[in-house]
Amino acid sequence: MAAKEPEIIRDKDQMRRWSRAMRSQGKTVGLVPTMGYLHDGHVSLIREAHNHTDLIVVSIYVNPGQFSPSEDLSTYPSDFHGDIQKLMAVPGDVDVVFNPHNLYDYGTSKNANANEAARASDDARVGNGGNGAVSCVEENGLGHETWVRVERLEKGMCGQSRPVFFRGVATIVSKLFNIVEPDVAVFGKKDYQQWRIIQRMVRDLDFGIRVIGSEIVREKDGLAMSSRNVRLSPEEREKALSISKSLSRARLAAAEGQTNCKELRDLVTQAIHESGGRLDYAEIVDQESLEQAKEIRSPVVFCVAAWFGKVRLIDNMEINI
Amino acid sequence: MAAKEPEIIRDKDQMRRWSRAMRSQGKTVGLVPTMGYLHDGHVSLIREAHNHTDLIVVSIYVNPGQFSPSEDLSTYPSDFHGDIQKLMAVPGDVDVVFNPHNLYDYGTSKNANANEAARASDDARVGNGGNGAVSCVEENGLGHETWVRVERLEKGMCGQSRPVFFRGVATIVSKLFNIVEPDVAVFGKKDYQQWRIIQRMVRDLDFGIRVIGSEIVREKDGLAMSSRNVRLSPEEREKALSISKSLSRARLAAAEGQTNCKELRDLVTQAIHESGGRLDYAEIVDQESLEQAKEIRSPVVFCVAAWFGKVRLIDNMEINI
Structure with a gap:
């Protein structure tokens, strides 16, 4: 040590x-x-x-x-x-x-004054990539305006x-x-x-x-480690196990020959729903392009995001068949 | 040497x-x-x-x-x-x-095949920053998808x-x-x-x-040096002098007390128009924020772009008063 x-x-x-x-x-x-x-x-x-x-x-x-x-x-x-x-x-x-x-914070700048900040925030709302979204940085109005975007992979x-x-x-x-x-x-x-x-x-x-x-590190019971886990109540934490458990079942099903992605997704969405979680997405996508697969014919990854109470958790498992 | x-x-x-x-x-x-x-x-x-x-x-x-x-x-x-x-x-x-x-060109990639290329190009048309524009890189479809944008300064x-x-x-x-x-x-x-x-x-x-x-380097007659100048015919080259000449006159006028930007812009746009050039823009902007000025009260730069025949030229002069 x-x-x-x-x-x-x-x-x-x-x-x-x-x-x-x-x-x-x-x-x-x-x-x-x-x-x-x-x-x-x-x-x-x-x-x-x-x-x-x-x-x-x-x-x-x-x-x-x-x-x-x-x-x-x-x-x-x-x-x-x-x-x-x-x-x-x-x-x-x-x-x-x-x-x-x-x-x-880049220190004093002409662009850091109040007018500029307000305008930057307005610009961001209407103009940043056409999605009308704004981050806490633009809210603060310190003049940062350079953004790196990976335009296809960031979409889904x-x-x-x-x-x-x-x-x-x-x-x-x-x-x-x-x-x-x-x-x-x-x-x-x-x-x-x-x-x-x-x-x-x-x-x-x-x-x-x-x-x-x-690789992902999991708690003994399978929950993927996350700084957000601490915000789960004991009950929510128990319910949240539905993510890793159903992902494991889906991976096993795939290994046993189930290659239809809708079937596999249904397995996971149903388990999370029944546990009381609110699903954000459950998608089976190509490991590199992250494009949705209909049938598993090459290495994919099964990605899930779901809310338990006020906490949004994500998890995934690679399926290499 | x-x-x-x-x-x-x-x-x-x-x-x-x-x-x-x-x-x-x-x-x-x-x-x-x-x-x-x-x-x-x-x-x-x-x-x-x-x-x-x-x-x-x-x-x-x-x-x-x-x-x-x-x-x-x-x-x-x-x-x-x-x-x-x-x-x-x-x-x-x-x-x-x-x-x-x-x-x-990042070598062989799953994303470089024809389907992906076509899709990348489609994505770019509809999704890249909401302006529907696409560059020659996306046309080639080699899978590049990361772009850096300076979102406010790049607009005008x-x-x-x-x-x-x-x-x-x-x-x-x-x-x-x-x-x-x-x-x-x-x-x-x-x-x-x-x-x-x-x-x-x-x-x-x-x-x-x-x-x-x-600093800008100019030919003896004032034309700002550019690799594109070689594509001007002798007549177009002569006409193109209207840019640097009128910018110089505007800067002199500003030094002599004319701080109204519309007046100064009219001086330049008129000169370029009379010479047969086709103006793209003539703007007097803050040197750092590039925001348009109405009156010159702080350091500005007078920026011009204009077409002469098939050649688009740009030039500018700082006005520090």
Whole structure:
């Protein structure tokens, strides 16, 4: 067990200087981007990163750019002190925790005054990609106006119900990549669509960074680990098991020859409905293009999002037949 | 006069390796992105870059991502051999010419087959930012789908008449930044809106790169240098002088106290019209926000785009009063 306390860096220039200094010594740097409230799923990402690089940076930053004002930014759980304790217990050490204050605040600018801010917000409502959505960043009106979009992969599944989400994710990950300048970045496959979007973005924008997808970590009873799980009541948590249980049954059914996606989807939607969950989507899609499949003829992934009480959970299972 | 022939690199991984090797030796790298057919305006960008870095990379790449299918990609002038000769005459040397073949070809991919390509193109028509526009990259259907947009600054002026232009520029510059990984990049202020968009993008996405704007270089008679000038007939070239001449008159008028932007714009639009040019726009805008001014009360820039025959020219003058 490690006991080294990671260096905590809050300034982006200092972060970049650290990374460049390490690289100039021939060291490789791995980045594990997180929003904090760390659990064993995050720890598994860090273990995975250790397989690829000499040094590990864990970023802890709840990104307002991927939340719409109606979403749960304000209630997103956080426990920085607990996170550091957790990281000190990770075998092999975490070298740096990058914990910036606000990555969308660029200091005084002509564009940060009230009029401009109001106008930016208006523009965003009517003009950002034609979907009329706006994130907490535009609400704050600090003048940020550059967004990275992976235009096809961002459309379906979570993109349907969270219109600013993947725009915000791709943008903050670009920012973190440019600040930390890592050799390798590790993302969890629990956020499957996010992982594929980042992979595609890295390819399309020629980032000199290798993206690794790390397997889902589950509680003993099968619930996929998530920082949001803590917000479930004991009853909701029990009901939420319907997701992983029905996904497992669907995967087994597929392995036994059921390749009709509607049948498999019905199995999952019915189980979640019966448990009292409110389904957002249950889709069986190609693992790379994320296009919906009707029959399983190549590797697919079964992705689910559902609400239990006020908590929206996602989960998925790859089906490789 | 230099006579050293620059190293020509066509492969992006080789380009990044060169840059990282130089950086590991403590050298700084400057990037001058061009589309080739180099003229003295480009040479001035290289001279400017020499003021800031040890080594200079000039990229020569006509970017299909910033042309719509109806624009002049196919007739854009090129002369690679002549460009190399020109670069060999630059005082202080150019170290590398980065001349990739196709920066949107990512090798064999499931997404590069015909069905996907057609669908990508359809998606782009209906979905890319809500403007229904599509670039030559989407026409080719190689599966690129990540775009960087500077959502407010890209809207006006050239963005009005060239709907995919700035999306394509911001995206290709991001790609070049990630491939070349320069310390400094130099852009010409002739493309004023482009320069401000790149500056904003670098700030918003936290690129570790300093962006320098370099002054417009003009022919003796005042015509702003452009690779497109070669496509003007002698008569059109003569008529095109109406742009720089009327801009100069407007700037003089402003210096003499005329701060009403409508009056100043009328002066320019009338001159271009009388010469037989077809105006695209003539706007007096804030130098940073690019928002239209009614009265000149702070530093502005007078930007013009106009057609002479089949050639679209742009020019601008800063008015600092």
